[in-house]
Each structure stands twice: as structure tokens, then as C-alpha cells.
Amino acid sequence: QKEVEQNSGPLSVPEGAIASLNCTYSDRVSQSFFWYRQYSGKSPELIMSIYSNGDKEDGRFTAQLNKASQYVSLLIRDSQPSDSATYLCAVNMLKAGGTSYGKLTFGQGTILTVHP
């Protein structure tokens, strides 16, 4: 069973629309959650970090975390063609005693296409 799951897409949205990317995780005690953007042929770039329940906004990006339901989402408002990329969700999972494994678990990524 995968520990971090994302819809692989592709997710296609028109320019100016809201793109909604979702991620679910299996470990109830996970504490830290990250969204990365990866353009084709390039390395991943960290775009959002979220640590507590609720919303966190940064420009056109909003991360939403719901630990009770074990999901984290990324909303991109006013989507632009330059937002077309693969978006990776990553989770810092904890051991039973509450210590970190010292690594992130990544989802497979969602391909987003924003068309003019």
C-alpha cells in the first residue's frame, strides 16, 4: 500500500481557473507536508510547506491541511500556462515513538496542464 497517494492526472484546466491538487497519506501522526513543482526535465522546486491544520496562502498558492482526514491539497488560483508542471506531494512521516524517519515520502506526482 502506497503511503502517499496523488492522482497522476493529467489535470487540465483553462487559464485563469483554479487548479486543485490533492494528496492523501496513510500515517496519522505525520507532521510536516510539502508541495514541490517540477518542470519537465528539471529538478523539483519547493513551493509550499504546511505544518498545522488549516490553510496557508502564498501568492496564488494555498495549501490546505486536514490531519483528521489525512489529506493535504494545493490550490492554484488564476492558473497560468507557466504553472503547467508535475506537482509532488511530500510528507515527513513519524515513527511510533514520534521521532522522524529522517526522510520525506513522496507521492508519484500530478501532471497539471493549463491551456490558454
Next chain:
Amino acid sequence: DGGITQSPKYLFRKEGQNVTLSCEQNLNHDAMYWYRQDPGQGLRLIYYSQIVNDFQKGDIAEGYSVSREKKESFPLTVTSAQKNPTAFYLCASSPTRGYEQFFGPGTRLTVL
């Protein structure tokens, strides 16, 4: 400029040869990581290190080796035992283990 550098950007290797990929960071990060990414696939963890002179195997360590003699450097050797080494290799570092990671530009390895 602070950041993570990887070299070379492109690397071609003949079957049966070992090759070493370089990863250097000047961010003073404690933890460093190596990932492999195949076309259309996610990231798979090869090795990681949380402190100098210590490292742990990731999910796909077979056929790879690493060293961490300096905080700034975490080279990866792809040995001839790796059956299918052609891939995009990514190095990352983190200020604290298990927290946000920052990636280098990657090395694209092709076995001829």
C-alpha cells in the same frame, strides 16, 4: 550564492564501468539525499545521510554506494552491479532531517 551543485549535468557510461556523481552544498545543511527518477515516474530514495560519516540505505540502494566524509559533500557511485542505471539522479539537502528538502539541478546518466 548558496545552493546545491551537481556535476556533471550529463554523463555517459559504458556497461561494466563504475561512475561517481558529485553533489556539493554550501547551505550548511546537515542532511543530504540521493534520489533516482525514471521517465514519467516519481522519486525513489537511494541513500541518505543525516550526519557526517553516517548514512542509511533508502528504498533502492542495491548497486549504489555513497560516502559522507564532509558535511558539504555526498558523492554517489553507480557501480556495475546496478542493472539499469540510466536515469535522472537528484541530490537534495535539508537543514534538519525529515524537513523541507532543496534539490540540486540533477545529473542525467545514460549507459551506452
